[in-house]
Amino acid sequence: MKGVLLVNLGSPDSTNPKDVKKYLDEFLMDPRVIDVPFWFRSFLVRGIILNTRPKKSAEAYQKIWWDEGSPLIVLSERLQKKVQEKTTVPIALAMRYGSMTLKKGLQELVDQGVDEVLTIPLYPQFAMATTETIDVRVEELKKEFFPQLQITSLPAFYNKSEYIEVLSKSIAEKLKNVDYEHLLFSYHGVPERHIRKSDITKSHCKIDGSCCITDSPAHEFCYRHQCLKTTELVAEKLNLQAGTYSSSFQSRLGFDPWLKPPTDRTIERMGLNGVKKMAIVTPAFVSDCLETLEEIAMEGEEIFHEAGGKEFTVIPCLNDRDDWAEVVTGWIDQWRIVDVKTAIA
Ligand SMILES: C=CC1=C(C)c2cc3[nH]c(cc4nc(cc5[nH]c(cc1n2)c(C)c5CCC(=O)O)C(CCC(=O)O)=C4C)c(C)c3C=C
Numbered sequence: 001m002k003g004v005l006l007v008n009l010g011s012p013d014s015t016n017p018k019d020v021k022k023y024l025d026e027f028l029m030d031p032r033v034i035d036v037p038f039w040f041r042s043f044l045v046r047g048i049i050l051n052t053r054p055k056k057s058a059e060a061y062q063k064i065w066w067d068e069g070s071p072l073i074v075l076s077e078r079l080q081k082k083v084q085e086k087t088t089v090p091i092a093l094a095m096r097y098g099s100m101t102l103k104k105g106l107q108e109l110v111d112q113g114v115d116e117v118l119t120i121p122l123y124p125q126f127a128m129a130t131t132e133t134i135d136v137r138v139e140e141l142k143k144e145f146f147p148q149l150q151i152t153s154l155p156a157f158y159n160k161s162e163y164i165e166v167l168s169k170s171i172a173e174k175l176k177n178v179d180y181e182h183l184l185f186s187y188h189g190v191p192e193r194h195i196r197k198s199d200i201t202k203s204h205c206k207i208d209g210s211c212c213i214t215d216s217p218a219h220e221f222c223y224r225h226q227c228l229k230t231t232e233l234v235a236e237k238l239n240l241q242a243g244t245y246s247s248s249f250q251s252r253l254g255f256d257p258w259l260k261p262p263t264d265r266t267i268e269r270m271g272l273n274g275v276k277k278m279a280i281v282t283p284a285f286v287s288d289c290l291e292t293l294e295e296i297a298m299e300g301e302e303i304f305h306e307a308g309g310k311e312f313t314v315i316p317c318l319n320d321r322d323d324w325a326e327v328v329t330g331w332i333d334q335w336r337i338v339d340v341k342t343a344i345a
């Protein structure tokens with residue numbers, strides 16, 4: 001029997017700094033997130049970052065936490081429920097970090113009699129720190145605990161027309177009655193080094209003005225290309241005029257060069273340059289989370305106002321929108337049917 005595992009990033013168990021520290025330790029000690037040798041990662045994470053960050057992050061989580069729990073988890077659960085209502089295939093949900101482990105998610109499916117799993121990383125664009133770390137961990141778990149399972153992973157869906165359609169619709173709906181001068185597409189940032197590491201050609205990604213718009217097999221795994229392409233496809237769909245939209249990268253951590261331009265500086269520049277009304281969308285996130293609800297909707301708005309801006313409109317993530325749940329169900333059905341056909345043949 002077939003089953004599906006939806007996978008998102010995860011959150012701490014609570015906003016208590018102790019829980020936040022435990023979660024950040026697991027997250028930041030992942031060699032695909034902070035990709036330096038173990039001794040140096042331990043020194044950076046356990047010797048430096050975890051001394052101060054948990055308190056600061058816990059305060060940020062406190063500002064966005066819901067009665068039901070972490071918005072990212074609650075919204076992912078709502079999506080799971082909606083998709084489950086639309087299909088007979090068992091749908092489980094797991095997180096890459098935290099208590100809702102991938103192992104528990106796979107076990108839940110196995111307990112229902114599943115022997116063929118489709119994992120769906122809830123990230124539109126591929127990144128070493130997101131899709132790849134899920135795929136690698138699932139493979140490790142299969143080897144160790146679930147050798148009988150046949151597992152396939154859904155690739156990044158940034159350029160799938162049905163995804164671009166719902167993302168564009170969600171933007172259009174929010175901006176229907178909103179006057180804005182500039183629409184900023186803010187993606188989670190990654191260190192530039194991650195882009196070079198994922199370059200399968202080993203020579204294409206220069207992270208300059210042209211590599212991401214020059215066709216290359218490297219783009220199958222190039223986060224920067226996939227982000228810029230998402231913006232381009234949405235802009236085409238919504239008929240946005242050049243100069244009225246742009247892309248930026250948020251949430252920088254550490255001192256390495258990260259993808260540019262940074263969202264915070266971009267928002268500030270908009271305000272200083274006289275933009276009074278801006279809108280912002282965060283397509284690297286399928287569910288609203290700390291990075292959208294606090295860093296963008298709270299901090300971003302404050303930066304814009306301080307720089308002279310007036311109206312700051314934040315477009316919600318796809319979350320558990322009905323049309324988004326339909327799209328996910330469609331992908332599950334395609335996977336199910338293709339194999340049914342093979343079985344018949
Ligand atoms: C080196 C550090 C980090 C990389 C690389 C990174 C990539 C990355 N992250 C997301 C999605 C999310 N990140 C979230 C929180 C978060 N991210 C980092 C660091 C890196 N992320 C930290 C330290 C944190 C914790 C919060 C903080 O202290 O600032 C979240 C939100 C989780 C939540 O509970 O709401 C998401 C989602 C992507 C998509 C990505 C690469 C493309």
Ligand SMILES: [Fe+2]
Nearest residue numbers: 188189251291
């Ligand atoms: Fe992150």
Ligand SMILES: [Fe+2]
Nearest residue numbers: 205211212225
């Ligand atoms: Fe590129």
